[in-house]
Amino acid sequence: IHLVVPPMDMPKYMDPAIQEVLQVLAEQGVKPMGPLFSYHHRRPADTFEFEIGFAVNGEVKPQGRVKPSTLPASRVVSSLYTGPYEGLGGAWGELERWVRAQGHVETGRFWEAYLSNPEETPDPADYRTELNWILG
Incomplete structure (x- = not known):
């Protein structure tokens, strides 16, 4: 699902979108094969523009807002990041400083993989998120 939302509204839109993706996958008999991710098309400004999804074990047919x-x-x-x-x-700021210090060129595109499920990991201090910065 492709979303464009203000940063402060992200939680309001993320959970319903995740449930929508999972429902479509279940209806199509497709299983997630990894953690939820959000792929950001550009650096955040006034809004985040990103897609949420999962790696899957089969073909996903477009259905509603869910597109492969x-x-x-x-x-x-x-x-x-924990x-x-x-x-x-x-955490992204620290990674950005490291990327620049190493002389890498950034593209402004990145993704996060959410390795912890908040329903299974109740303490937010224990959430693990993989940060992936695409280099130019």
């Missing part, structure tokens, strides 16, 4: 897509083959730098989602901005 793929993550681009890319050179990336990855980092693992903590509440509110700390992701700071």
Whole structure:
């Protein structure tokens, strides 16, 4: 599902969109094969523009807002952040400083893989999120 939302509204739109994706996958007999991810098309400004989805074990047919897509083959730098989602901005800032210090060119595109399920990991301090920054 492709979303364009203000940062403060992200939680309001994420959960319903995740449930919609999972419902469509179940209806089509397709199973998630990895964690939820959000692929961001550009650096955040006034809004986040991103897709949410899962790697899956079969073909997904377009249905409603759910459309198949793929993550681009890319050179990336990855980092693992542990903590509440509110700390992701700071984690991305640290990763950005490292990327620039290494002389890498950034594209403004990135994705997050949410390795912890909040229903199974009740303490936000234990959430694990993989940060993937696409390099130019």
